[in-house]
Amino acid sequence: VSAVMAMDPVRVLVTGAAGQIGYALVPMVARGAMLGPDQPVILHMLDIPPAAEALEGVKMELIDAAFPLLKGVVATTDVVAACTGVNVAVMVGGFPRKEGMERKDVMSKNVSIYKSQASALEKHAAANCKVLVVANPANTNALILKEFAPSIPEKNITCLTRLDHNRALGQISERLKVHVSDVRNVIIWGNHSSTQYPDVSHATVKTQGGEKPARELVANVEWLQGEFIQTVQQRGAAIIKARKLSSALSAASSACDHIRDWVLGTPEGTWVSMGVYSDGSYNVPAGLIYSFPVTCRDGEWSIVQGLTIDEFSRKKLDATAEELTEEKALAYSCLS
Numbered sequence: 001v002s003a004v005m006a007m008d009p010v011r012v013l014v015t016g017a018a019g020q021i022g023y024a025l026v027p028m029v030a031r032g033a034m035l036g037p038d039q040p041v042i043l044h045m046l047d048i049p050p051a052a053e054a055l056e057g058v059k060m061e062l063i064d065a066a067f068p069l070l071k072g073v074v075a076t077t078d079v080v081a082a083c084t085g086v087n088v089a090v091m092v093g094g095f096p097r098k099e100g101m102e103r104k105d106v107m108s109k110n111v112s113i114y115k116s117q118a119s120a121l122e123k124h125a126a127a128n129c130k131v132l133v134v135a136n137p138a139n140t141n142a143l144i145l146k147e148f149a150p151s152i153p154e155k156n157i158t159c160l161t162r163l164d165h166n167r168a169l170g171q172i173s174e175r176l177k178v179h180v181s182d183v184r185n186v187i188i189w190g191n192h193s194s195t196q197y198p199d200v201s202h203a204t205v206k207t208q209g210g211e212k213p214a215r216e217l218v219a220n221v222e223w224l225q226g227e228f229i230q231t232v233q234q235r236g237a238a239i240i241k242a243r244k245l246s247s248a249l250s251a252a253s254s255a256c257d258h259i260r261d262w263v264l265g266t267p268e269g270t271w272v273s274m275g276v277y278s279d280g281s282y283n284v285p286a287g288l289i290y291s292f293p294v295t296c297r298d299g300e301w302s303i304v305q306g307l308t309i310d311e312f313s314r315k316k317l318d319a320t321a322e323e324l325t326e327e328k329a330l331a332y333s334c335l336s
């Protein structure tokens with residue numbers, strides 16, 4: 001007789017589930033990439049009426065794939081049914097930007113969605129539901145969701161900058177021709193936008209001679225302070241240009257990384273980047289959803305404290321904070 005207790009299924013909401021990221025994300029969740037290989041899940045998929053038929057198609061495919069961990073599928077255009085009892089909410093629903101647009105250009109459409117879905121989550125999600133906002137402008141949508149769902153603890157509302165974090169790891173790994181898993185502790189500061197600051201000041205690379213600072217191995221400050229930063233900042237736009245669609249498989253995979261580390265913990269000595277509610281750490285204005293380096297334990301994130309910030313970094317941290325302050329004002333003007 002097996003001594004292993006059956007685990008209760010976790011209910012995972014994916015909004016915008018008939019869209020591109022949704023289509024990449026739901027099979028990952030059903031395979032255990034988000035919550036672990038032993039954790040059963042029930043998927044709640046929300047989309048809007050024009051996408052209802054496509055959403056049914058996704059549901060059919062999920063059934064056809066016969067995922068052992070998938071214990072149920074709710075596919076609906078009813079926001080209350082979608083939110084009821086969910087333990088994890090991945091908010092992907094919204095309008096993606098097209099070539100030539102900045103992410104904040106989709107602001108007015110998307111913030112009003114996040115205001116209305118905030119109330120549904122607040123009323124119907126499970127207590128302690130963890131929320132990840134993916135739809136752009138991700139930080140500001142998350143802030144609006146937080147402000148219009150005052151009873152959800154602010155530590156439970158986050159946005160996705162893990163994709164930018166993973167992009168930064170990828171660029172260092174390509175440059176040094178090392179495995180991406182040997183690079184760690186890059187940081188994405190600030191907004192998921194072209195003002196974000198990908199910072200390698202504290203990043204390290206595992207080598208045969210031990211762990212070395214990435215800066216020392218790259219040994220090219222000009223590249224690190226120029227092309228590297230711009231490549232990561234502009235990667236979303238580069239993908240839109242190439243695919244004529246925004247990133248989807250990498251966004252879905254990074255969303256799984258974000259929730260997995262948040263729920264199951266970050267590895268010892270490793271931090272990741274998450275957009276979280278600022279408490280004023282590193283002199284970032286409190287009250288913004290800002291990307292910080294965090295470690296996670298027992299289902300809670302904490303901002304890594306005490307890192308030295310040089311003058312170059314300081315300016316970049318402040319510039320992206322300033323953009324977020326402006327976006328916040330713009331979001332409120334769209335809602336009024």
Ligand code: NAD
Binds near residue numbers: 022092
């Ligand atoms: P998509 O257009 O393919 O899919 C979005 C889906 O959302 C569509 O099916 C649409 O019908 C649905 N939708 C629209 N309004 C909705 C509502 N009120 N409730 C529920 N669903 C709704 O777009 P996509 O490529 O999947 O991208 C989704 C979002 O994610 C975009 O805003 C995009 O810019 C953003 N994005 C963020 C990151 C990140 O790293 N944070 C990365 C990639 C994309």
Ligand code: LMR
Binds near residue numbers: 096097103163236237
């Ligand atoms: C990305 O970073 O790939 C997404 O935010 C899509 C975009 O608009 O850049």
